[in-house]
Amino acid sequence: MAKSSPLLRLLAGNIAVNRLDAEDFSLLLSEARACGLLGRVTQMLTRSPGADLLAPHLQDQLLSASVYSNGFRQDVWRELAHIEQALAALKTPVILLKGASYVLSGLPVADGRVFSDIDILVTKNQMASAEAALMLGGWVTGKLDAYDQRYYRQWSHEIPPMTHIHRGTTVDLHHSLVMPTCRVQVDSSRMISGAVPVGNGGVWWRLKDEDMVLHAASHLMLNSEFHRGLRDLWDIDLLYRHFTSLSADFPARLIARARDVGLESTLTQVLWLASMFFRTPLPAYLLAVKKSLFLRLAARAASTRHPETRPRGQSWADSALMLREMYLRLPGKLLLVHLLHKMSVAFSTPEKASV
């Protein structure tokens, strides 16, 4: 049976840092590492009272994680400058999405958050020139087989990831916020046209506050990356709390916007999940959610991933959610074509050799 998780207890505010014993503290940091949350959890710990009283080897871990977070943030700023330079000639707004937009906008959600790719979006008719400009700047698409190329180019909302030849950094270039083929019909263009500029007069724009939350919600709920679900739910919790602290009518605007763009049930579901892990302070009208099988699977998959504390049946939940993602993304014939292709590849490729 799984041990009780210090990470989940801490995130839900059920235990104070100074009440954790030394071994629980170690497990907390290991869980954070397993969930991709080491940076944010250590920031939280560093700020909590009594942090200076922690054992020296824990102080070392906090220091190491803060060096990493700071270095990472420097890298993001540097990379954004490179991308801005490459895209400046286009004279078109470029919308930054997710992690990089949190950093650029200086939102609290950016603290200690680590991510691997920078996601940007331009309108569909600017895609070809944006891709060409990035190629001139040194970003190239890795080798993909013809099928995967077609998958991206014809069906997806982004082109294949572009990696910089010298720095190894990756840019994901999008023209829509969700897969155009997705069964959940989302009015992505409405969200894109509501974007707001960041800073003064550069190329960078970001989604407006409500849409930032809605995009984070759709990204989590319409894909199958629930192994990073705890981080994504924490993002949503932090964004929600931050925007609500700036303006009390944010929750009402958020749900109205969700209705307008077709994400109402996605939003209520994601907020329910967030409140389960983070006690997000939600008004009652946002809490009336039907506890579907999907929600129960998502709660299991998004929970802590550490082998000692993860909930039972997590890997089954992961698999079920992957099937759901395919079902959502590829309606009708597309799903059949995709599965047949992937199956034929699986049977015709010899097993990968172990090193």
Place this chain on the structure above:
Amino acid sequence: MNLENFTASEVSSAVQGGELRLHIGRFILKISSVLPEFERALRQLYAHYPASVTGGAYDYDIDVSPPSFFRRWVRRNSSFHLSGEAPFLPMEVGHAHALFEWGLNWTLGSYAHNFLILHSAVVELHECGVLLAASSGSGKSTLAAELALQGWRLLSDELALIDRDLRLIPCARPISLKNQSIEVIRTRHPTADFGPFARDTHKGTIAHLPAPKSSVARNRETAVPRLIIFPKWTADAVLRLEPVGSGQAALRLIDQSFNYPLLGRQGFERMADLVDAAEAWELEYSSLDDARKTIEQLVREHG
């Protein structure tokens, strides 16, 4: 208590139950495994390290176990897990202890950013810390093994950890020797005790020489960097020793660093202080005896 003070069955149940803690210098590892081969190698290579079998705090939780239940019995292999995640492909079960050493290097390189981490062996003689900085294949580990077996203190065979007060943090662990180096050291030191050989790995045959007991006993005492040597073994070469300017030395060390860019300004300042405090030399040699005598002379004159 050291690992050797526990009985095999105490260690075995602690390793299987996740209760083993091994102290390597200032790092506390929680090590678990279901593989008896790995457990035996661990008991041999880490006999003199402080350990406990009753749980407690740790820095890194490392599990070396088969990637799936069936692989415990059929086509047996092992994966390295840090906090449940496996960053590498599995290896055959007889290579588990080599995988552990690589995985631990990766762990420190990825998570110990309170130190500037350079790819370098670190040894010490007469309170003079010496970095043997070089890329793989230059004979750095062989030279470190020779020095350790000749009475030098070993701090690390692979990673130089430098804290913000410019001290070298010891983390003496088994020295990993490859292919011909194994025979070279065995011929010179017939009584040296090696861990199990890992044959046909992607780096060839690997054998581990346990760190000298005296070095392990001093694994909490930092050292001061005084010399940086860029060793290069070349067959039949005449011994050549040339000074390396501090700027050049810094560039070469940066090229071999794990986390220099991540540390930003701090990294730059620590590197500048390092090459200021320690003279750098390039040493090309074909004879280990000549190389050792040359370095010992450098320690006497410049340390």
